[in-house]
Amino acid sequence: MATTKPAIAWLGAGLMGNPMAGRLLDEGYPVRVWNRTRAKAEALSSQGATVADSPADAVTGSDIVFTMLSDAQAVETALADVALSGKTLVQMSTIGPGENRRLAGQVNDAGGVYLEAPVLGSIPEARSGKLIIMAGGPEAAFAEVRPMLTCLGPEPRLIGSLGQASALKLALNQLIASLTVAFSTSLGFVEENGVDVDSFMEILRQSALYAPTFDKKLAKMQEHDYRNPNFPTEHLIKDIDLFKREARGLDTTMLDVLLQLYRRAQAGHGREDYSCVYDAVTGRC
Incomplete structure (x- = not known):
């Protein structure tokens, strides 16, 4: 007897959200997709997605709601008029531990269940289903959505309580920023x-x-060509700033230097790949 797969609402069809939602569609999940720029959501219609006019429209009739948006404000805005009673929200955007806990309180008050599940990896891993997925929150919620998470990454892991997975994600992204400047x-x-x-x-x-x-970014640095980013500079700046604000007991002086370099790189390269920090380090911008 065939098992009906749960209906999914997917909010956010950008650089990462698009291939991630595509993976779920390829695995036969019914997915309703919303994105602020509708054309990005419509790109998934050929894979069977239903394009929604609003977040509330996407969530209507869904069992599980996924968010993959730019920051906590974007998540909060998308969920502002959404009925989440009885639904499980899987928040996959990179936001701070405190922001996740605040959003979880709102979702729980609305009668929903909240799980954070940030990912490590970029567009190639999202397309191939090889993302590293770190979850934080209730074990029952993780067990419920684990089959879906496995479509996105082979071994999703429950790290611990809410906020711990997002802390781990920011710790890893801080390494991305630091290592890239050190190598540059x-x-x-x-x-x-x-x-x-x-x-x-x-x-x-x-x-x-x-x-x-180092090898992944070497060619971009040598050619000074940072177009077609897997991870835009502005997103890494957001994550460094988040780390700095959340790290209360650490000396984060080094992060001030990182932010200065990446902001200078962004001023010269806009939304290009974060490896453009090489041009800031070498005085090209």
Whole structure:
């Protein structure tokens, strides 16, 4: 006997939301998609998505609601007129632990259930279903949506209570920001002194200092071409700022320098890939 899959409302069809919703459609889930820019949601109609006129329209008749939006304000705005009583909300946007707890309070007061589930990975991993998914919240809610999360990443993990998964996500994104600036500084120094970059990379790859992200961003940095971003600079700036605001007992002086460099890069490159910070480090912008 066939099992009917739960109906899904998907709010946010941007760079990450589009391929993620597409994965669920490919697995046979009925999905109603809303996006502020309707054309982005309509791009999923060929895969079987129903395009909704509003968040409330998307949520009507759904069992599970997913959000993949730019920040906490966008999530709160999208949910403002949505009836969530009896529904499970899976909040996948990268927002702060405190913001998740505040939104959870609102959803719980409305009679819904809230689970945070931020992801690590970018567009290629979203398309291939290989995202790293970290969840925080009730075990029962995680068990309910785990089959859907498994479509997006092979091993979704319940980290702990609400706020802990988003804290872990921000900790990882802080590493993205720090490692990229550190690599940019070393690469710039090597080039400034006429050292062969291939030799530098060969030695780096053999050492304990190596991180795969260095090779992923090397070509963009050498070509100074940061178009078609997997992760726009403005989003990483938002995450660094979130980390700084949420880290109460740490010395975050280093983050001030990171924010200065990434903001300078953004001023020169707009919504391009965050690896454009290389141009800020090397004085090109």
